[in-house]
Amino acid sequence: xxxxxxxxxxxxxxxxxxxVVLVLGVGIASQFLSxxxxxxxTVITIxxxxxxxxxxxxxxxxxxxxxxxxxxxxxxxxxxxxNVNLGVPAxxxxxxxxxxxAAVGLLxxxxxxxxxxxxxxxxxxxxxxxxFWFFEQARWLTGGxxxxxxxxxxxxxxDLQEGSRYYLLVLAFAVLGAVAYANLLRxxxxxxxxxxxxxxxxxxxMGVNLFRTKMTAFAVSTFYAGVAGxxxxxxxxFVAIQAFSLFISIQLLALVIxxxxxxxxxxxxxxxxIVLTPELLDGLALQLGMETGQMAPVRQGIFGLLIVIFLLxxxxxxxxxxxxxxxxxxxxxxx
Amino acid sequence: MSSSVPILELAELSLRFGxxxxxxxxxxxxxxxxxxxIIGPNGAGKSTVLNxxxxxxxxxxxIRFDGQDLLRRRPHERPLLGIARTFQNIALxxxxxxxxxxxxxGHHRLKSGILRGALYWTxxxxxxEERRLRDEAVEAIELLGIGELGExxxxxxxxxxxxxxxxxRAMVSRPKLLLLDEPMAGMNDSEKAELAQVVRKLNRxxxxxxxxxxxxxxxxxxxxxxxxxxxxxxxxxxxxPEEVMKDPAVxxxxxxxxxx
Numbered sequence: 397x398x399x400x401x402x403x404x405x406x407x408x409x410x411x412x413x414x415x416v417v418l419v420l421g422v423g424i425a426s427q428f429l430s431x432x433x434x435x436x437x438t439v440i441t442i443x444x445x446x447x448x449x450x451x452x453x454x455x456x457x458x459x460x461x462x463x464x465x466x467x468x469x470x471x472x473x474x475x476x477x478x479n480v481n482l483g484v485p486a487x488x489x490x491x492x493x494x495x496x497x498a499a500v501g502l503l504x505x506x507x508x509x510x511x512x513x514x515x516x517x518x519x520x521x522x523x524x525x526x527x528f529w530f531f532e533q534a535r536w537l538t539g540g541x542x543x544x545x546x547x548x549x550x551x552x553x554x555d556l557q558e559g560s561r562y563y564l565l566v567l568a569f570a571v572l573g574a575v576a577y578a579n580l581l582r583x584x585x586x587x588x589x590x591x592x593x594x595x596x597x598x599x600x601x602m603g604v605n606l607f608r609t610k611m612t613a614f615a616v617s618t619f620y621a622g623v624a625g626x627x628x629x630x631x632x633x634f635v636a637i638q639a640f641s642l643f644i645s646i647q648l649l650a651l652v653i654x655x656x657x658x659x660x661x662x663x664x665x666x667x668x669x670i671v672l673t674p675e676l677l678d679g680l681a682l683q684l685g686m687e688t689g690q691m692a693p694v695r696q697g698i699f700g701l702l703i704v705i706f707l708l709x710x711x712x713x714x715x716x717x718x719x720x721x722x723x724x725x726x727x728x729x730x731x
Numbered sequence: 732m733s734s735s736v737p738i739l740e741l742a743e744l745s746l747r748f749g750x751x752x753x754x755x756x757x758x759x760x761x762x763x764x765x766x767x768x769i770i771g772p773n774g775a776g777k778s779t780v781l782n783x784x785x786x787x788x789x790x791x792x793x794i795r796f797d798g799q800d801l802l803r804r805r806p807h808e809r810p811l812l813g814i815a816r817t818f819q820n821i822a823l824x825x826x827x828x829x830x831x832x833x834x835x836x837g838h839h840r841l842k843s844g845i846l847r848g849a850l851y852w853t854x855x856x857x858x859x860e861e862r863r864l865r866d867e868a869v870e871a872i873e874l875l876g877i878g879e880l881g882e883x884x885x886x887x888x889x890x891x892x893x894x895x896x897x898x899x900r901a902m903v904s905r906p907k908l909l910l911l912d913e914p915m916a917g918m919n920d921s922e923k924a925e926l927a928q929v930v931r932k933l934n935r936x937x938x939x940x941x942x943x944x945x946x947x948x949x950x951x952x953x954x955x956x957x958x959x960x961x962x963x964x965x966x967x968x969x970x971x972p973e974e975v976m977k978d979p980a981v982x983x984x985x986x987x988x989x990x991x
Binding site for chain 2: 577583584586587588591593594597598601602605612
């Protein structure tokens with residue numbers, strides 16, 4: 397077409413190359429990290445995957461959920477039950493866990509046909525409450541308040557007890573999820589999600605079936621959450637239901653808002669921010685010689701403050717700053 | 732003006748909003764291949780007629796299109812039947828790029844769902860149909876003179892260009908019937924003339940029947956085969972453009988305001 401779009405394409409190609417380098421780099425680095433570093437990396441990667449799912453629903457289709465940790469929980473306990481109790485192999489267990497989470501997600505997505513905005517938030521709030529109550533009650537599945545152990549699986553003959561090996565499984569799912577997400581956004585369903593978010597009435601006139609499109613968004617989004625939950629269960633090994641509480645759901649929502657709504661980079665950057673910021677603040681507090689007791693409130697306060705500052709000065713999220721930076725660097729280099 | 736078979740028939744449409752009678756027994760027949768204008772003062776019910784055809788309102792009466800009873804169809808089924816439209820107050824997907832907006836018009840023609848979308852470049856993927864649609868979208872925006880704006884988010888564009896994006900989006904749905912609600916609002920005379928050319932071209936070359944709401948009497952005279960005049964939700968005249976403009980009731984209700 398023209399120059400502007402050529403430049404646009406080469407920036408996109410640059411991003412793709414960067415993503416490949418990032419994945420390879422992280423994959424290699426993960427084999428050499430210390431235990432605590434690897435733990436952080438694993439949680440970031442799992443949250444990034446869950447973040448993609450929530451971003452598809454909230455950022456792309458415009459349907460807000462504060463129940464995504466509960467959907468992760470559905471995936472986590474489903475996979476644990478399938479693999480540990482029923483002896484289903486690990487990979488089918490993960491995919492089935494995603495499927496079960498999607499089925500539950502569809503059920504709790506039904507109100508979205510009638511409810512919008514804050515009212516939909518309240519509907520997802522009740523989904524969180526109901527599912528969490530179920531986790532508390534279903535001791536045969538979750539261990540209730542005591543939690544349960546989940547032994548790490550053997551996948552394709554490889555024992556994943558070792559954290560660095562297990563991480564490669566997590567990374568593989570995150571990469572598959574990222575590729576699928578990026579592809580979805582640029583094709584027919586991605587446009588339909590955007591249409592439903594931006595102007596449901598016009599979407600309908602363009603031939604978008606609102607019911608099917610919203611339900612599809614819920615199913616895909618909660619499938620991601622379910623898979624992320626399954627991976628989280630095996631990472632934790634000892635799974636407490638608190639890992640899927642309302643607080644975590646809201647953290648996930650904060651993740652996509654701060655990272656950048658509706659973008660892949662947003663899910664990844666948001667996960668980095670959500671996981672690393674408290675760690676860095678703790679490190680800083682230690683350096684300043686604070687005691688553990690004093691640290692927690694200060695950390696939470698500063699963390700909250702950072703979120704507010706972000707919303708004020710970069711309402712489109714870190715992905716927007718990141719894109720500005722990479723585009724700028726790219727143009728500098730290509731000149 | 733290939734035939735006089737009505738492709739669109741509105742029979743005795745009536746619609747009330749609370750105490751207001753928005754439409755009162757309005758009947759309009761549009762022959763296939765025609766450009767049919769609906770004119771009338773503000774609040775006459777012109778947009779309401781289009782909204783009834785697109786399924787946003789449910790009036791009393793009957794609407795038949797191409798042998799189908801439209802009032803029994805859901806709004807999202809219109810594009811499949813061959814009906815596309817633009818809106819008076821612009822209904823674009825504001826955060827999305829011009830091309831993504833225009834490609835949304837092809838939604839009903841593509842088949843790919845989640846899986847074929849996610850597997851984009853594989854054998855099962857939807858790359859081919861996506862590329863074809865993209866080419867068609869580029870062609871449409873180039874025809875409308877906004878080819879260089881493809882990657883820009885529509886919220887950045889001036890009103891007139893947004894109107895063009897809407898028309899391009901409607902074109903990409905390959906309609907048999909195109910409903911245009913004041914597509915030339917906010918344009919100057921030469922821009923209006925260009926757009927009128929495009930509408931004519933779509934009508935003559937792609938055999939698209941057009942129903943257009945337009946205030947500019949000059950444009951209406953030039954492009955219309957037939958004209959319906961509405962006033963306070965009632966049809967007060969219908970016929971060829973010259974004939975209608977001479978009608979005393981029309982001059983009083985409508986033209987009287989503009990030509991003192």
